[in-house]
Amino acid sequence: MPLLFCGGSEKQIRFLVDGLSKRGYPVSVYVESSVKELAKDEQDFVQTHSNVSFVFGNSSVAATKDKNLIVKYAAKITSLLKMMMLLRKEIKKNKVQQVMVTNLTGLMLLFFFKFYHCEVIYNERNPGDAVTSFMWRRFLLKRCNQLVCNSKAASQIMSQRLKRPVPVINNGVKLQDFSPCQQNEGPYQILVPARISKIKNQKVIIEAIAELKDEFNFQVIFAGTVEDNQYYEELLKRCDQLDIKKYVKFIGFTSNIKHYYLNSQLLILASYEEGTPNVLLESYMYGVPVLASNIPMNADCILRKDLLFSTDDSKELASKIKQSMKRSSEETLNILKENRDFVVNNYGEDRMVSDYVKILFN
Incomplete structure (x- = not known):
């Protein structure tokens, strides 16, 4: 995995590592970043899971992002060779029999793993x-x-193109006590938990709230790692142009996302693309109403289709936000109860780990 803490995919892998570790299964985890670059949250996770074998690479590839092609590819080749050396050592040391990969880098090492007699499982997170x-x-x-x-959408695409069945293992969500959101005194808080990237489409949210700035008192919290600095600068510039800077706050990655769930009255996910939309499922657990872009992955997790909006239609999104703000407490509570039941029945964390155990340990 690229990092221990970054986005939804990394969180799911942490859930899996944690679940396998607690059940006593032997696990090795390769992390592309170096041990020197670990943030406090990552250090805590590693220390807590002392029975897991963590292998750390380096991030030299990320450091060459803005360099020329020769430098980039030289760094990639060097990094790949180092990765193979570390993986070879780990495979031999712990007699690894199965390898699960979640990205193209891991997929490219397919025959390397097979040379060392490892079964390879490809886990599509997109x-x-x-x-x-x-x-x-x-x-x-x-x-x-x-x-x-x-996700069902990914299964359908992959099964059709590869001419073989690709089973779905639903993501896991930590079960929480049901605590429906309440409108507190002060601004109506909207949470947007997603890394700052064009594919997450934060721009349409900024355009939508500009439509409402003269009608309501609200604040929008953008919580997520800045993956695309140029896009981030575009968002800041657009906020300035629309005169909505006082309504918007970018907080970056936070390990205390629970605080923002519990203090928000609405969550918006505007992505062009998702694997399984974890933040929707988490918001269901925390009792937060949602609005989501009308893409297949989101639609699979949205029980009421009037809570979906077109990805690039800021006016439609503004209208949906207004409807959500004006919805009665009774109707909101009914929606939240439906959402929670959906997660409990389909996306429990223990159920996810059990499904992986069946695959990994037969």
């Missing part, structure tokens, strides 16, 4: 389109021992 769009990727995927994904 919609399944990009990874099956090229012949060489399909070639490698077909030669994996097992394939899994985390």
Whole structure:
């Protein structure tokens, strides 16, 4: 995995590592960043899971992001060779028999793993389109021992293109006490928990709230790592142009996202693309109403279709926000109860770990 803490995919892997560790299964985890770069949360996670074998690489590739092609590819090759050396040592030391990979880097090492007699499981954390769009990727995927994904949409795409069944293992969500959101004194708080990236489409939210700035007292919290600095600067500039800076707050990554869930009256997920929308499921647990972009992955998790909006239609989103703000307490509570039941029945964390145990340990 690239990092221990970054986005929804990393959180799911942490859930899995934690669950396997508690059940006493032997686990090795390769992390592409170096041990020197670990943040406090990452250090705590590693120390808490002392029975897990963590292997750390380096982030030299990330450091060459803005360099020329020769420098980039030299860094990638060097990093890949180092990764292979570390993985070879780990495989031999702990007699690894199965390897689960979640990205293209891991998929490219398919025959390396097979050389050391490891079964390879490819775990798709995205919609399944990009990874099956090229012949060489399909070639490698077909030669994996097992394939899994985390959404029905991804399963449909991959199964059709690869001509083999790709089962779904739903993401896991920590079960919480039911605590429906309450409108506190002060501004109506809207939470947008997603990394700052064009694919997460924060721009449409900024355009939508500009439509409402003269009608309501509200604050929008953008919580997520800045993945695309240029896009982040565009968002800040657009806030300035629309004169909404006082309504908007970018807080970056936070390990205390629970605080923001519990103090928000609405969550918005405007993505162009998702694997499984974890933040929707988490908001259901915390009792927060949601609005989401009308893409297949979100639609699978939204029980009431009037809570979906077109990805680039800021006026429609503004109208949906207004409807949510004016919805009665009784109707809101009914929606929240439906949402919670949906998560409890389909997305429990223990159920997810159990499903992976069946695959990994037969």
